[in-house]
Amino acid sequence: DQQVKQNSPSLSVQEGRISILNCDYTNSMFDYFLWYKKYPAEGPTFLISISSIKDKNEDGRFTVFLNKSAKHLSLHIVPSQPGDSAVYFCAASRSNDYKLSFGAGTTVTVRA
């Protein structure tokens, strides 16, 4: 049972524009959410996270928004750069269980 879903397998965006990646979850017990970025032939690297006590967390060009009532989070990348081209995974966990549940990933391609 897929508890974390990324319904868009791919996203293409012009350099300099905004990339918006979406993620939905079904388990209301999740209270910590993360985004990981993965380049080919490398392991995923942590990008940004958000706790359920917040609805927004910003780190440079990356902002994550959390809508608990909708069980939805999104990652905004502004402005998008060619080096942002990668697969982005959404992940969720419960604070008393550090096991991460991952979505299937969204492949972002930033066009020059």
Next chain:
Amino acid sequence: GAGVSQSPSNKVTEKGKDVELRCDPISGHTALYWYRQSLGQGLEFLIYFQGNSAPDKSGLPSDRFSAERTGGSVSTLTIQRTQQEDSAVYLCASSLVGYTEAFFGQGTRLTVV
């Protein structure tokens, strides 16, 4: 080491053979995870080790899969009698206690032919 190290990076094996995948976590990280990513799929949780506690094996897909962690450091994931559906990238990650931001290795790409 500076990061999580996995070996081998690639492994091709014949169906029915046993394979061992190794993970060397970041020094001091007591939590260690194994995940796998099949083609077109997300990361699938396999097993979690935390210190001296009993591992969480709830993600292991069958009894052909086992893992151990010796001395609280290096971990080995063993797949017995490999099947073609075992073909995937196997990822190891480690973290500090109480931190969910796990650091991943580069993975082992397993191909069963």
